[in-house]
Amino acid sequence: MLLQLIRKYSSGKLWQEVAIPVPWGEIRGKWWGPTDIRPVLTLHGWQDNCGSFDRLIPLLPDNMSFLTIDLPGHGYSSRLPSGLHYNLSSYLVTLKYLTNYMKWKQVSLMGHSMGGLLCYTYTMMYPKSVDFLACIDGLILFNYLDLMAKAIEDFPKNNQFSFDKVESPSYFIEEIKQKIHKPHGGSIDLTNTEFIMHRNVALSQTNPGKYYFTRDPRLKSVDLYTFSQEEYIRHSPNISCPVFLSKFTQRMFAKEIFQELKRVLQKSEAHIVEGTHHGHLNNPERHAVLLKGFFDRFELDKNRSKEVREEIFV
Template sequence: MGLFRNGSKLINYLITARNISGTKPFQEVSIPVPWGVIRGKWWGPTDRRPILTLHGWQDNCGSFDRLIPLLPSHIGFLTIDFPGHGYSSRLPSGQYYDQTVYLLTVKYIEKYFQWTKMSLMGHSLGGITSYSYTMLFCEKIDFVACIDGVKPLVFRKMIPHMAKSLDRFVRNNEFAFDGTEPPSYTLEEMKRKVQAPNNNSVDLERTVYIMQRNIAPSKIHEGQYYFTRDPRLKVNPLFGFSQPELVENAQKVTCPLFISKCKDASYYEDKQNFYETLDVLKRSSADCDFHYINGSHHVHLNSPEELALLLSKFLEKYYVVDTQGGLKEEMIVREKETNSILL
């Protein structure tokens, strides 16, 4: 079975995440898109439209495995792997990962289900994507929930930033398709690599939830593993919005909006940009429910209890059962197929 076929050590290491995830049943699913498939987990009721749930940069849908079981059980959640992450297909050679790709992923999922309305939730990059999609199509959105990531980031010195990104993309694109195996590490080394970004944002014992869909056994070095996510993901975006544009268009976000900001996390841009946009949202949104949360950037994975309590109150207030756009039989990935897509 894919990731578990290379010995009992990896089985024992990863089984904890599967057991904990199983406290609230989910089904592994696959959704067709023009470049391949989007994989994910469908949690809870399958006879109604779920909340489309989007993860952060270089994470995967496993990062929600500890939060979702704490949220209301009558609400369905479709947590997906973005392109190039987890079990989802990579983009074709030469294609750049940027915000457009993530917005298109949401659009293709909307089209697949023929949803006339949507509910969105996301962390970090997923929160930015959820908010950006809402900014573009607010009339289609019931509500949006953003966990330590809301407005698109505004980069300083964009021109040298773009030049460096283009050079790095060409190198990483060649590496992604030259057939060589990526660098491999022991499990302990991989845990530390997953933990390190964003000032050691992920607790060491929680790294398993991200690793579960992101690694494969090395065919060259016995007992070592490599990351299966697309190396082109490491390249920064080429384009973005200006702060005046974002402030102006925040006025279009009129639906209920949940925003949580982790106290121990960075703002990843000028702090003022965030609060300038937030001030507009507090006036434009039907309910801008803003909270500071104790914890790091990955608080939804490390210690989700406080967040789950606040988020549950918001969801109970605004979630409406929509029986159109539920789970399709054709989406279900049978157990024998799980963990095999990238191996």
């Protein structure tokens, strides 16, 4: 059934499964478009996977490539070793492993939510290494002290669950869809939950007809403690590449930081888009037209370097 879902809901622009080695295993993902040019490295949000871009990427220019990856512990990518915590630093290190392995002198970045935060932070840290950045409803900056305390408190339990031999709780497909739909106030339309589901569940071996979530239980102990809003604003003028920012109307992202970043960035455009936090999945055409305009404005679809490693395709 999962294979059927992949074929059914990822039709359109062709993609190939990829596997990139990292010290703890591999990072999996989908390469969309031509395989002889450097792709846009594309990162999903917390507890999602690269399937969240399955409806958006086919609407983007055919002469561009996109590498949508599953972050560690998500989708088909390997989990971090036992005892380690998923946090901003571990994801940034993953990006550095990927860019080093691919031997990219520069990288193009696009991300949604947590993925947008990672992309923005990476660009802020390595401004000369990024040739453009697109953040879709990312940069949700809060005081993370309370969240960190809860994450640390829950981590030992979730770490044990991560490496237990006992299968996780299993559910019928309609229950799985509800569990993907309900977070973020029903952000993902029920009809679109299957785009996340097919890299997120496996058939139960103990309960016939049911499925269980395969993502790492440690992801429940969210720890994305990051720079303060003031630090992001102070360091953002160092970013010289073109930057695309978007904010969905039904989301908590503070409008003040959104407008301030737009002011201090050298080359940027910012858009407020109607929709929920997963609007790029529910209504991808709204973002596609904006992104294509961004690519055209800065001629980002031209002169893409030919830096590809054929051995990553599986």
